[in-house]
Structure formats: structure tokens, C-alpha cells
Amino acid sequence: MLARQRQAAILDRVRTTGGVRVTELAAEFGVSDMTIRRDLETLHEQGLLAKVHGGATVPGPSSTDEPGFHAKSVRQLTEKAAIAGRAAELVRPGAAVALSAGTTTAELARRLVGVPGLTVVTNSLPVAEILHAQGRTDQTVVLTGGVRTPSDALVGPLAVEAIRSLHLDLLFLGVHGITERAGFTTPNLMEAETDRALVAAADRLVVLADHTKWGTVGISSIVGLSAADVLVTDDRMAPEARRVLDEKVGELVVVASPGRATTEGTAR
Template sequence: MLAQQRQAAILERVRSTGGVRVSDLAGEFGVSDMTIRRDLDALHERGLLAKVHGGATTTGPSSTDEPGFRAKSVRQLPEKAAIADRAAQLVRPGAAVALSAGTTTAELARRLVNVPELTVVTNSLPVAEIMHAGGRPDQTVVLTGGVRTPSDALVGPLAVGAVRALHLDLLFLGVHGITERAGFTTPNLMEAETDRALVAAADQLVVLADHTKWGSVGISSIVELAAAHVLVSDDRLPPSARRVLGEHVGELIMVKATRGGPRDAHADN
């Protein structure tokens, strides 16, 4: 296959799925990772896609665009892993925790499969699948019902009704965007309602958000910044964001993602 044909096929794949991984494309086309990276560079330079760590996604999101789970799963992988590692330290055996939909909360789920006697409530199909695959008989996984969104979240009246009957120790909330004025936001109106029900059911709210979420705004606000007891992000968060968040959230925790593994970078009360 000529480079031009391969790039056209890659672009079609990105547009149909929302995101691609370098490793997947290399295997599919029978070429090296480096060749795929050069293809992505060429398409990126023409403004046809956006390069991210480990792959590429579509370009030009708006406040109502809702990327699919697969598209989001290829973005900021080291940051999400570091954030999930740190968030897992907040969970104690026997706790009742909720994980909202999102790729960062899915990363956290992978770290919770070995926590004894844990009860996990989620409206995320990927999170439920990860916890179920763990196979611990002393864990309980509660999956809300509801209507499925592009990000594999279950939302709507069924989800809200299920959550309102519960009392939880911790909620780990993934968000689409963060600003001082709008707070924590999502591009899906029904998902915002379900997230608000999760916030109301939990004693503590822990927001998991990498640095790219700062300055992005979804159409619907979930809660204001001050509602977060803890926010875990990475140290690429700009100083202006650190200042604003430090003034509003209960505790701001930043982690540094390195190839040798994540470590705490900073923490403010």
C-alpha cells in the first residue's frame, strides 16, 4: 500500500471511530510504529487530525461534542495513569465508592480490582467490565441502568433513580472541562444530571482531571469548583489554573507522570 493510500485509510478510521492508536494501526497495516507516526505527522500538518500521545483523534471539539470512549482513551495516557495511581491511595478496604464514566476513572478501576471488600457503584460500562473481570468474590459491583451515551455512560431517569437510593463514601468524578465560571462540565445534558446525583450520594467528591481539561467547557455544568473535596491532576496544569483551583477546591493534588512511574509533584490545601 502506498503512503497516500494508507494515510487516507487512517483518516477514515479516525473519522469513523474518533481515535486511533499507533500500535493498532501498525499491526493492521503491517508497518512499523515509526511509519505510522510519520503518517500521523503528515495528516496533522494538514489539519486533518490531532496527534495525541500514542495515537490521534479528530479535531475541533465544541461544547456539545462528545468523543467516544475509544477516542478519549488514547489521550494523555501517562497523565491518566499517574492520576489513577494517586487516586487509588484514597480508597480503603471495605469502602463504598462510586466511579463516574470516563477514561481516567477506568484507569482507576484497574487499580481497584484488588482492594478487599470494596463496593463499587458506577454508571460506566467499561468500569463495570474492568471490575467484573477482576473476579474478586468479596467485591460488589453495582451498575446503574440507563441510556447509553457515546462515552459508554449510562444516564437518564433510571440511572438517577438508582443512584439517589444510595449512600457512598467517595465519588471519583471524571469531567470534560474545568473553568472558574462554569465549574466542572460535560457535553452531555443527561450525563450532567446523573453526575449530580452521584455527587449528592457521596460524602466526598474527588475529581480526576488531567491538565487538558482546564479551560475547556462542556454545555452543562455538573457542580461548582468548591464542591470538590479533592482534585487530582498532573503537574502540567498551568500556574493560573493552580491558583484558581487552590482557592476553590478543598485539596489540590498534582502528580508527575514519568516513564519510570508517577510520583507526587505537589499538594496544596
């Protein structure tokens, strides 16, 4: 195999799985580790992948890059729908739950409109609008207040102060990025503080994150991976990411995206 062909195959693998290891690629292509490292360096210099210790991942955005709600709402639609559908099964009538800002939590809100007796606390304008539009008299929606971010989250001291006096059964947390070292992250410093207040107020933390969040790092960590009681993701999450998450989070739930052959499962 020519170097260019091998590099094309490596790039395809990174884009499919989210990350690769030097040792695995060397064994697969029958070349030395040094040859693979040169291939990765070439692809890195072209901006096609990001080199990391022992391998490479897809290139991530800036740690302070914060896409707007609308921009994010058109990404990974099938995965978010599958994740939200599974997360909704965790909610019981009469519960007090919190939904953080995010497009996946907004998708979850659409599935909670039929659950009777809910009290929903949120710092997300879209989530509040979705629930309020149904006009259910047996549901209570609490909007925290605060300063609005590009992702339509309400954050800052007003939001934090409102959350601190609450006691919640469940928090469904949407995140910008996930790595083993940084944990669950966001590109907005004030949003991280608000999310930490939500985590502290809830008995259980359920993180909702599609496969694209792995390897992305926001400027501020919310909590470490071990803080999550449950993480719900889709079946395109890279095997290495699944291994790390299975070791760190309380329960890893992997759901099948519509149209894929794999079936929903729980890692443990």
C-alpha cells in the same frame, strides 16, 4: 523580534501552558499591551488560539462535542495513569465508592481490583467490565442502568433513580472540562444530571482531571469548583489554573507524570 517570530513564541507558550495573559506577554517581549492584543487577534483569526478576557487559551471543542470512549482512551495516557495511581491511595478496604464514566476513572478501576471488600457503584460500562472481569467474590459491583452515551456512560431517569437511594463514602468523578466560571462540565445534558445524583449520594467528591480539561467548557455544569473535596491532576496543569483551583477546591493534589523531573505534591 519580528511580529511573526513573536506570534510563534506566543503560540508555543499557549500550547505549553494552556493560557497566557496580555500583561505578562507585554512585559516579557517589551512591547505594548495593544501590540500583544493584535498578535492574539491574528492568531485567533487563524484558529490557532481562543481569545479570552485579558489573554488567550488553546482553542476548545464545541460545548456539545462528545468524543467516544475509545477516542479519549488514547489521550494523555501517562497523565491519567499517574492521576489514577494517586487516587487509588484514597480508597480503603470495605468502602462504598462510586466511579463516574470516563477514561481516567476506568484507569482507576484497574487499580481498585486488588482492594478487598469494596462496593463499587458506577454508570460506566468499561468500569463495570474491568471490575467484573477479575471475578473477585469479595467485591460488589453495582451498575446503575440507563441510556448509553457515546462515552459509554449510562444516564437518564433510570440511572438517577437507582443512585438516589444510595449512600456512598467517595465519588471519583471524571469530567469533560473545567473553568472558573462554569465549574466542572460535560457535553451531555443527561450525563450532567446523573453525575449530580452521584455527587449528592457521596460523602466526599474527588475529581480526576488531567491538564487538558482546563479551559474546556461542556454545555452543562455538573457542580462548581468548590464542591470538590479533592482534585487530582498532573503537573502540566497551567500555573494560572493551579492558582484558581487551589483557591476553590478543598485540596489540590498535583502528581508528576512519568518521565518528568517534578515530584508529586499537594498545593495545600
